[in-house]
Amino acid sequence: MTDTADLERGYRRWLRWYPRAFPREHEAEILAVLLAGARAGQRQPEPMECLDLLRSALWMRLRPRVPRSNRAAFTAVRLMCVGAVVELAAAITIVVTIGDVRSNVVNRNPGLTEAQWQAVVAGQLEPVAVAAGIAVGFWLWMAWAIGRGHRWARIAFASFFALNTVGLLQGLIRGSAVYARLDLAIGSVLWLVELVAVALIFHTELASSPSGASRITPGS
Amino acid sequence: MTKRTMQEATFLILTALAAGSQHGYGIIADVAQISDGRVRLRAGTLYSALDRLRLDGLVTVDREEIVGGRLRRYYRLTPEGSRQLAAEAARFQANAAAALARLGLAGGTAG
Numbered sequence: 049m050t051d052t053a054d055l056e057r058g059y060r061r062w063l064r065w066y067p068r069a070f071p072r073e074h075e076a077e078i079l080a081v082l083l084a085g086a087r088a089g090q091r092q093p094e095p096m097e098c099l100d101l102l103r104s105a106l107w108m109r110l111r112p113r114v115p116r117s118n119r120a121a122f123t124a125v126r127l128m129c130v131g132a133v134v135e136l137a138a139a140i141t142i143v144v145t146i147g148d149v150r151s152n153v154v155n156r157n158p159g160l161t162e163a164q165w166q167a168v169v170a171g172q173l174e175p176v177a178v179a180a181g182i183a184v185g186f187w188l189w190m191a192w193a194i195g196r197g198h199r200w201a202r203i204a205f206a207s208f209f210a211l212n213t214v215g216l217l218q219g220l221i222r223g224s225a226v227y228a229r230l231d232l233a234i235g236s237v238l239w240l241v242e243l244v245a246v247a248l249i250f251h252t253e254l255a256s257s258p259s260g261a262s263r264i265t266p267g268s
Numbered sequence: 269m270t271k272r273t274m275q276e277a278t279f280l281i282l283t284a285l286a287a288g289s290q291h292g293y294g295i296i297a298d299v300a301q302i303s304d305g306r307v308r309l310r311a312g313t314l315y316s317a318l319d320r321l322r323l324d325g326l327v328t329v330d331r332e333e334i335v336g337g338r339l340r341r342y343y344r345l346t347p348e349g350s351r352q353l354a355a356e357a358a359r360f361q362a363n364a365a366a367a368l369a370r371l372g373l374a375g376g377t378a379g
Binding site: 070074076077078079080081082083084085096097100101102103104105107108111113115116117 | 313314316323325339
C-alpha cells in the first residue's frame with residue numbers, strides 16, 4: 049500500500065467524527081486539502097491535524113445551525129446556556145446552604161431530632177438537588193435542539209417553563225422561601241430567563257432542516 | 269448593544285476570497301500569505317469556518333473542478349459577505365488610525 053493510501057485512510061478515520069451529513073458533502077474536498085498540505089513521505093495524520101479535525105468535528109456537532117441573522121433563536125440559545133449555568137449554581141447553592149436551611153428548620157421546630165432532619169434531607173433537599181442537576185442537562189439539551197432548528201424543542205421548553213412556574217408558585221405558597229431566600233432568588237432569575245427564552249423561540253421561525261444537510265451546488 | 273466583532277480567522281478567510289473565488293488549499297495558502305505566516309489555518313478549522321460562513325450567507329460555492337482525480341470546490345464572497353468584510357476592514361482601519369495618532373501624540377513621533 050502506498051504512503052498516500054495509508055495517509056488518506058488515516059484522514060478518513062478522523063473525518064468519521066463529523067456529523068454524518070458533513071463528510072457526505074465535504075469529505076472529497078477536505079481530503080484533497082489535507083493531502084495537498086501533507087509532508088512528503090507522510091504516512092499518518094499528524095497529532096495536531098487529528099486534534100484540529102476532532103475539535104472542529106465536535107464543534108460542528110454541538111454548535112447552533114441557525115444563521116446569525118436569526119437573532120431571536122441565537123439569543124434564545126445563549127439564554128439557555130446562561131440558564132444551565134444558573135441552574136448549576138442553584139444545585140451548588142442547595143448543597144452549600146444546607147446548614148442555613150437546617151438552622152431555620154431547627155429554629156421553627158426546636159424538638160427536631162437528627163432522624164427527622166435526615167428525613168427532611170432525603171425527602172426534600174436531595175430530590176431538589178438531583179432535579180437541579182437534571183435541569184442543567186435539560187437546559188443544555190434544549191439549547192442544542194433550538195440551535196439545530198428542532199421545532200419540537202419549543203413545545204418541550206414551553207412545558208418545562210410551565211412546570212417550573214407551577215413549582216415556583218407552590219414553593220411561594222408553602223413558604224419554602226423562609227428557609228432559603230437565595231434559592232428563591234435563583235429560582236426567580238431562572239424563571240425570568242425561561243420566560244424571555246420562550247418568548248424568543250415562539251417569536252422566530254426555526255429551520256425545517258435541523259441537520260443542516262443542505263445539498264451543495266455551485267451558487268448555493 | 270455593541271456589534272459582534274469578526275474573528276481574525278474569519279476576517280482573513282473573507283479577505284482571501286475578496287479578490288475572487290478560491291478552493292480550500294488556496295484559501296489556506298492565501299491566509300498564510302496575507303498574515304505574513306502568522307495565521308496557518310488547518311483543514312478542520314477552515315471547513316468549520318466555511319460551513320458557518322455559508323450558513324450565514326457570507327460565502328457561497330462558486331464551482332467545482334476535478335484536478336488530478338481530486339475534487340476542488342471553489343468558494344466566493346456573496347454581496348453580504350463583501351459588505352460585512354468592507355465594514356469590518358473600515359472598523360479596523362479607524363481603530364488603527366486612532367491608535368497610531370495617539371501614539372504619535374504621546375511619544376512626539378509615531379515611528
